[in-house]
Amino acid sequence: MDTRSSAPLAARRRLGHWLPANETAVAAFRKRIAAQVQDQQVVVPLLPVVQELAALVNEDPVLRMGFTQAIDEALARGYQLGYTNVDELMVLINHVMTYAPPFGNSDLVGCPLNALLDWPMCMPSGFALFHMPALNAQLKRVLNFWCSYLSGPYSRTYLNINPPEGWFCPDAIKATNMSEFRCDPKAPYWGFSSWNAFFTREFLPGQRPVADPTDSKVIVNACEATPYNLQHEVKLEDRFWIKAQPYSLQDIFTAQHQELAQTFVGGTVYQAFLSAYNYHRWHAPVSGRIVKAYLVDGTYYSDAQSEGLDPAGPNDSQGYITAVAARAVLVIDCDDPSIGLVGCVFVGMAEISSCVVEALPGTHVNKGDEIGYFQYGGSTHCLIFRPGVINSFVPKKPFNFEAPPLKINSHIATAN
Numbered sequence: 558m559d560t561r562s563s564a565p566l567a568a569r570r571r572l573g574h575w576l577p578a579n580e581t582a583v584a585a586f587r588k589r590i591a592a593q594v595q596d597q598q599v600v601v602p603l604l605p606v607v608q609e610l611a612a613l614v615n616e617d618p619v620l621r622m623g624f625t626q627a628i629d630e631a632l633a634r635g636y637q638l639g640y641t642n643v644d645e646l647m648v649l650i651n652h653v654m655t656y657a658p659p660f661g662n663s664d665l666v667g668c669p670l671n672a673l674l675d676w677p678m679c680m681p682s683g684f685a686l687f688h689m690p691a692l693n694a695q696l697k698r699v700l701n702f703w704c705s706y707l708s709g710p711y712s713r714t715y716l717n718i719n720p721p722e723g724w725f726c727p728d729a730i731k732a733t734n735m736s737e738f739r740c741d742p743k744a745p746y747w748g749f750s751s752w753n754a755f756f757t758r759e760f761l762p763g764q765r766p767v768a769d770p771t772d773s774k775v776i777v778n779a780c781e782a783t784p785y786n787l788q789h790e791v792k793l794e795d796r797f798w799i800k801a802q803p804y805s806l807q808d809i810f811t812a813q814h815q816e817l818a819q820t821f822v823g824g825t826v827y828q829a830f831l832s833a834y835n836y837h838r839w840h841a842p843v844s845g846r847i848v849k850a851y852l853v854d855g856t857y858y859s860d861a862q863s864e865g866l867d868p869a870g871p872n873d874s875q876g877y878i879t880a881v882a883a884r885a886v887l888v889i890d891c892d893d894p895s896i897g898l899v900g901c902v903f904v905g906m907a908e909i910s911s912c913v914v915e916a917l918p919g920t921h922v923n924k925g926d927e928i929g930y931f932q933y934g935g936s937t938h939c940l941i942f943r944p945g946v947i948n949s950f951v952p953k954k955p956f957n958f959e960a961p962p963l964k965i966n967s968h969i970a971t972a973n
Contacts, residue, residue, distance in 0.1 A: 580636075583672050587639030587649075590669070594652050603651045606702045610695045611647040623686035627677035636676040649673055654703050657752045659715040659722035660729040670700070688881075697854065697883070704753070704911045707933050712752035724755065733834050737764045757837055757930050767925030768968040773893035776843055776947075776970040777924055779901055780938045781836040782829035783962045784952040790944075793822045808880035809902055809939070811853055817888065820898055823944035827970070828879070830937040832962055838930040840965050841889060841922040842940055843899050849888035850914050855881050879904055879939055885912035887928060896972050900941030903929065925966045940969075948973045 594601075603611060614620045624643045631638055640646045653669040677683045686692065706712055720726035725735070725747055738758045741748035749755040769775040788804055793815075795805040804826045806818040831837060855878075884904040891899055903912055911932035916922050950970045952963065963969065 583675060584637040584639075586669075586672050588637060590649055590652055590673075591639035591645075594648055601651065603647060604654055604702065606698050607647055607651045607654065610650070610699055611644070613691060613695050614643055614647075617691070620686070620689065620692060623682050623689075624677070626682035627680045627686055630680035630682055631676040634676070634680075638676065639673070646673065650699070654699075655706055655711070656703075657707065657712040657714045660724045660726065660732070661722070670703075693855070700911070704932055707752040707756075708754075709751055713746045713749065713755075716746040716749055716752070716755055737761060753932050756933055759838070760836065765925075765964055765966045767966045770924055773844065773891070773896065774948075774972045775968055776896075776899075776940075776972060777840070778829075778963050778965050778967045778969040779840055779842045779940060780829060780831055780903075781962045781965045782831050782938060783958060783960055784827075784829045784956040785937065785958070786826070786828045786956070787950060787952075787954060788826045790823050791821065791826050791941075793818060804939075805880050806941070809941075810886060810900070814849070814886075817849065817898075821900060821941050821943055825942045825944075825947050827940045827942075827950065828937060829963070831931070835962055836965060838965075839901070839903055839928050839938070841916070841924055841926045841928050842901065842969070843889055843891045843893070843896060844922065844924045845889040845891040845893075845899070847887060847916045847918050847920045847922060847928070848890045848898070849886065850916065850918050851886055852912060852914065853884050853886060855883040878937070883912070885914050885929060887914065887916065889922065893972070896946055897943050900939070901928070902939040902941065903931065904937045904939070905931065942970075946972055 614624055621643065624646070628638065628640070628642065628646070632641065638646075640649055650670065650673065653673070656669045658669070678687050715722050715724055717723040718725045720728065723729065724733070725742070730736070737760055739748075739761055740758065747755075749758070765781075768777050791804045791806055793805075793807050795803040806821050807815055810818040879902060882904050884902055887901040887903075889899045889901065891897060905912055912929065913932055914929045916926070916928035922928060948971045951968050
């Protein structure tokens with residue numbers, strides 16, 4: 558593909574409101590961040606974690622080449638990045654390490670690093686670049702630093718009632734349905750100790766009742782999420798990187814857990830994505846005992862090359878990232894032996910990669926119990942069933958990606 562031959566896209570489908578679909582809004586954010594850096598009265602030194610990233614890129618000829626080429630390709634295509642080289646990019650990354658997302662009805666930039674890297678990562682040179690293990694290891698440290706900031710009191714800049722950016726202004730309260738959540742409007746910051754405390758807020762009792770709690774055949778929704786895909790007869794290994802992005806069980810569970818993956822061959826995968834505005838905790842879809850619970854390090858800014866720059870490609874790599882992105886895997890041995898093992902995979906994307914597992918192996922959980930959560934976000938998740946287990950799913954294809962998320966604990970599938 559000649560990156561100089563066509564005009565930049567005016568929009569890109571981005572599910573879940575993590576970034577605006579309108580490229581003009583994302584470009585304006587990058588321009589605003591660059592202007593804030595230029596307006597600083599003194600030169601702000603790079604934070605140690607960003608210094609390490611800069612050193613890694615500048616001292617590794619392959620990484621330096623990849624970043625430089627990806628930036629050049631995006632600029633040649635006409636995208637406004639807010640930077641023109643690696644050094645300028647590092648300064649902007651340093652700046653957003655103390656960025657707490659403000660509210661925005663149509664132009665929310667909930668993932669600032671993703672906004673900075675949005676186009677270089679899907680340029681021809683970027684596809685290979687963001688697969689490199691050394692780069693992803695350092696990006697993990699960068700993201701952990703940002704997550705630590707979001708878990709501290711200085712991240713509460715926009716936890717106020719001031720429109721249009723305060724998360725408790727009238728428009729924000731409507732978008733987030735704050736009346737459904739535990740909070741104290743009379744307390745400073747409505748009782749939240751940090752941005753992450755707000756982001757992982759809990760429902761008030763009774764807001765999400767568990768569907769048919771005593772009927773083991775009724776499987777419930779594990780996340781407050783919008784249906785994305787439903788695939789039957791999944792394979793142990795498949796070409797997850799092609800346009801159709803089929804699920805590849807061995808890659809989802811990892812090669813170290815091949816025997817576990819084999820259990821689900823010929824079964825069904827249901828995938829749904831989370832919204833930036835909604836609930837980010839995970840609940841057990843069935844009652845049973847946790848037999849596996851582990852985290853998988855993965856890529857953080859890797860897109861499926863088969864999606865290219867297609868603006869209709871929904872987010873553009875939701876299926877693909879189940880095999881490559883950072884994720885948490887939990888497996889429940891259902892109390893109903895006819896259902897058996899149920900795989901629950903919670904996938905981070907870009908900044909949204911901090912998965913916290915609460916239900917450890919050996920724990921018995923009831924249907925609807927909390928089993929973990931995403932810190933700053935979450936983005937997509939899968940429920941994986943053995944062959945012959947599911948009789949029917951409540952959501953039906955074709956799915957409407959603009960529909961409101963299905964409520965957590967609601968009836969999602971019926972077992973045989």
